[in-house]
Amino acid sequence: MQTLYPQIKPHARHDLAVDKTHTLYVDESGSPEGLPVVFIHGGPGAGCDAQSRRYFDPNLYRIVTFDQRGCGRSTPHASLENNTTWDLVADLERIRKHLGIDKWVLFGGSWGSTLALAYAQTHPERVHGLILRGIFLCRPQEIEWFYQCGASRLFPDYWQDYIAPIPQDERHDLLSAFHKRLVGNDQIAQMHAAKAWSMWEGRTATLRPNPLVVDRFSEPQRALSIARIECHYFTNNAFLEPNQLIRDMAKIAHLPGVIVHGRYDVICPLDNAWELHQAWPNSELQVIRDAGHAASETGITDALVRAADLMARRMLNLSPDEA
Incomplete structure (x- = not known):
């Protein structure tokens, strides 16, 4: 099994103002002369961390990570103003131009796969290839499955904690009920709703229970940005x-792609990846038989690191010995 590359520190940081409201955190690590890759995080609203750059060989890749509007180290935190898919697509293009990159590899999981596809379809001439995990096509049936009825039948105990902030008479439309609280002025109700929303996601993200993942999702600042921004997008x-x-x-x-998806992914069921693969002749689908949704699961980590290594060798025309 391949594991993550060792921890490295970024060698450059950028605070990139993309409009009058939002300033994005962007950093670069790895080789300045390497194959450019951009890590597109999930959520929307989750943000990047030190793990995000560890899927890539730092000797082969010029690694770009950034926090999308409203999350992580970007400011203002949890802001919904001027925060749409197409704002984020435009932000990616601003980052590419700001860094003087001609073409790059897109690496995204969950919502990151959604945004990577939207960007690639808008700017195909700027993309070498895509490595995608936990495919999320953001269609109403997928949102219904996880936030209204479907996954609830697999995790009825966790589901009860998820719906606890919502009165019985509003549970027929949970998305609207959560949205009302997450954008409202009652900060206690807002945080209660945010933690319930985010912990539901953290508890169901892995095939085997992982307290570290749950703790990450339940951290108050992260929970607020995940819940507010996700609910805003999904509404x-x-x-x-x-x-x-x-x-x-x-x-x-025509672009090469690798799709990595856990067979027991409850957040984004496997049929999303299957349908994408059928529509993408130049893609390779890897179904990880003992994994759920999280990139931190052993089989998924292994597949992603291998995919990134292979993409670099192909794009840089390296032999296995050179890599």
């Missing part, structure tokens, strides 16, 4: 047209 169907990402796959059908 608006992620600002996508119906089935847009599958509909527009012809725009990037």
Whole structure:
């Protein structure tokens, strides 16, 4: 099994103002002359951390990580103003230009896979290839499955904690009920709703229970940005047209891609990855038989590191010995 590369520190940091409201945290690590790759984090609202750059060989890759609008070290925290899928696509393009990168590899999981596909379909000429995990196509049926009815039947005990902040007479539309509290002025109700929302995600992210993942999702600042921004996006169907990402796959059908997906992914069921693979002739689908949704699960980590290594060798025309 491949494990993550050792911890490295960024060699450059950028505070990039993308409009009058938002300033993004961006950093670079690895080789300045390496193959550019951008790590696109999930959520939306989760942010990057020191683990994000460890999927890539720092001798081969110029590694870019950034926190999307409203989360992580970007400011203002948990802001919903000017925060849509297309704002984030434009931000990626601003980052690319700011760093003087011609083309890069896109590496994204969960919501990061959604945003990577949206960016690639908008700017296919700027993409070498894609490595995607835990495919999320952001369609109403996927949001319904996890936040209203479906996954609830697999985790009825966790589900009760998720819906606890919502009165019985509002539970027929949980997305709207959570949204009302997450954007409201009652800060106690807001944080109660945010922790319930985020912990539901953390508890169901792994096949085997992982307290470290749950603790990460329940950290108050992270929980607030995840819950507010996710609920904002999902209430608006992620600002996508119906089935847009599958509909527009012809725009990037020529690009190489690797899809890594846990067979027992409850947050983003496997049929999402299967459907994407069917619409993408130049992709490879790797179904990890003993994993759920989280990138930290052993089989998924192994597959992602191997995929990144292989992508670099191919793009840089290296032999296995050179890599």
